[in-house]
Amino acid sequence: MKSFRKALVTGASSGLGRAICQELAARGAEVIACARREEQLEELAEELRALGASARAEPLDVTSPEAVREVFARASADGPLDLVLAGAGVAEHSVEASDRAARTRQLLDVNLAGAVTTIEAGVAAVLRTGGTVGVLSSLAGTRGLPGAAAYCASKAAISTYVEARQVELRGRPVQLVDIQPGFVRTPMTAPNRFPMPFLMDVEAAARRTVDGLEAGRSVVRYPRRLAWPLRLLAGGLPRSVWRRLLQGDRRASQPDRP
Ligand SMILES: NC(=O)c1ccc[n+]([C@@H]2O[C@H](COP(=O)([O-])OP(=O)(O)OC[C@H]3O[C@@H](n4cnc5c(N)ncnc54)[C@H](OP(=O)(O)O)[C@@H]3O)[C@@H](O)[C@H]2O)c1
Structure with a gap:
């Protein structure tokens, strides 16, 4: 079991990323918290420092490769990172564009380009001294869900990307970890009006995430009660059966956005 000394986390201003920063700090790691909303990050860093941890805020938009480069350079300047977690993500309902193609882009x-930029900056940062790079993908990447077409596609894509990179990086001192949570109670899932089976508290999800990163597993799926049936049943289920199963789902009967 590893324990991390210095971690950089994106998506740290809210939800799962924030709770993961709290969990890492409680386990003794120095935390560099990144996201766009500076006030929330400063609040978190202050809270962690008050508990005796070492923490700082680094405002960052992961869609800017230059900004990612600069933040990683600053983060590594006073000692190497040994954990990078690409947690930044958006759901379908939080992108504003007027048509489907623009929203998907x-x-x-x-969720894809920003995560790849973070993962690759993370790989470059930890390669020399060794470390772990994780990404929050999702069990939603297992199959297409109505109402979340672009989100499911983005999560399937980042998981596939990580799977390929894990092979390419074999034998190098970097552990790439694909974390696939089910439903977690966060600001992202708060607006959902459909049933969310086995919805988890954010603290429990953060513990499962850090346990998986410390164990150096290549894929971490939770909760098991959702992950296993989804993989065993849905993964091998013909598309026609999957469609019929979901046609009764409330998400499928929601008014379609353009
Ligand atoms: N909640 C779930 O059920 C669930 C399940 C599976 C996977 N996940 C994944 O877990 C991750 C965290 O989700 P969450 O539920 O905690 O959602 P959340 O509370 O909405 O948090 C999303 C985080 O991503 C950050 N973010 C968004 N766009 C960004 C950008 N361009 N640059 C930098 N940071 C950005 C947000 O911060 P700013 O707005 O301050 O930038 C925020 O900190 C996401 O990748 C999500 O897809 C969530």
Whole structure:
């Protein structure tokens, strides 16, 4: 079991990323908290420092490769990182563009391109001294869900990307970890009006995430009660059966956005 000395986390201003920073700090790591909303980050860093941890805020938009480069340079200047977690993400309902294609581009810019930029900056940062790079993908990447077409596609894409990179990086001192949570109670899921089976508290999800990163597993799926049936049943289920199963789902009967 590893324990981390110095971690950089994106998506740290809210939800799962914030709770993961709290969990890492409680386990003794120095935390560099990144996201766009500076006030929330400063509040978190202050809270962690008050508990005796070492923490600082680094405002960052992951869709800007230059900004990512600068933040990683600053983060590594006073000692190497040994954990990078690409947690920044957006849901379908939080992108504003007027049509589906534009919304999908916006979402992919954060959930896929932004995650890849962070992962690759993380790999470069930890390669020399060794470390772990994780990404928050999702069990939603297992199959397409109505109402979340672009989101599911983005999560399937980042998981596939990580799977390929894990092979390419074999034998190098970097552990790439694909974290696939189910439903977690965060600001992202708060507006959902459909049933969310096995909805988890954010603290429990953060513990599962850090446990998986410390264990150096290549894929971390939770909760198991949702992950296993989804993989065993849905993964091998013909598309026609999957469609019929979801046609009764409330998400499928929601008014379609353009
Ligand atoms: N909640 C769930 O059920 C669930 C399940 C599976 C996977 N996930 C994944 O877990 C991650 C965290 O989700 P959450 O539920 O905690 O959602 P959340 O509370 O909405 O947090 C999303 C985080 O991403 C940051 N973010 C968004 N766009 C960004 C950008 N361009 N640059 C930098 N940071 C950005 C947000 O901060 P700013 O707005 O301050 O930038 C925020 O800190 C996401 O990748 C999500 O897809 C969530």
